[in-house]
Amino acid sequence: MYLTSVFFHIIAACLWLGGMLFLMFAFIPGIRQHPDKVNLILRVSQKFRVAGMVALVVLLITGVIQLEYRGVQWTLKYFTGSSFGRIAGMKILVFIAILFISLLHDHYLGSRTIDAWKNNPDHYSTIRLRNLSRLMGRVSFLLALVAVFLGILLVRGW
Numbered sequence: 001m002y003l004t005s006v007f008f009h010i011i012a013a014c015l016w017l018g019g020m021l022f023l024m025f026a027f028i029p030g031i032r033q034h035p036d037k038v039n040l041i042l043r044v045s046q047k048f049r050v051a052g053m054v055a056l057v058v059l060l061i062t063g064v065i066q067l068e069y070r071g072v073q074w075t076l077k078y079f080t081g082s083s084f085g086r087i088a089g090m091k092i093l094v095f096i097a098i099l100f101i102s103l104l105h106d107h108y109l110g111s112r113t114i115d116a117w118k119n120n121p122d123h124y125s126t127i128r129l130r131n132l133s134r135l136m137g138r139v140s141f142l143l144a145l146v147a148v149f150l151g152i153l154l155v156r157g158w
Contacts, residue, residue: 007063012058020141042114049106091150098143105136
């Protein structure tokens with residue numbers, strides 16, 4: 001069970017990080033001059049949203065399974081009283097932040113940004129929304145890298 005959990009955890013992390021890398025470094029730059037880029041971003045984002053949410057759910061379930069396997073006690077004392085507990089606690093907090101940003105971005109800010117971009121692409125508020133949306137994606141990506149690093153610390157030690 002543990003090895004299966006680790007396998008799916010790594011696959012889900014690859015999907016999450018790889019998807020964000022693809023969007024940031026290939027897709028968005030690749031369509032920069034495309035005349036229908038707003039609709040392309042909308043369609044691709046909607047597809048990745050489903051895959052991303054599945055990946056996050058898998059990461060949550062498999063992460064809990066792995067912590068249970070390692071004997072984590074779900075108490076504040078445990079998460080503050082040992083090195084493993086502190087790192088696990090930090091990873092949980094980072095994951096919660098990623099989840100919050102993703103939900104906010106995917107289900108609120110992203111749709112507002114696309115609508116504004118379609119209706120008034122050069123307006124100051126549209127540019128501000130686009131910049132905020134981009135920033136949230138980058139923060140989520142950086143937090144995902146932190147989560148990977150914390151995961152390595154959990155299995156390999158400091």
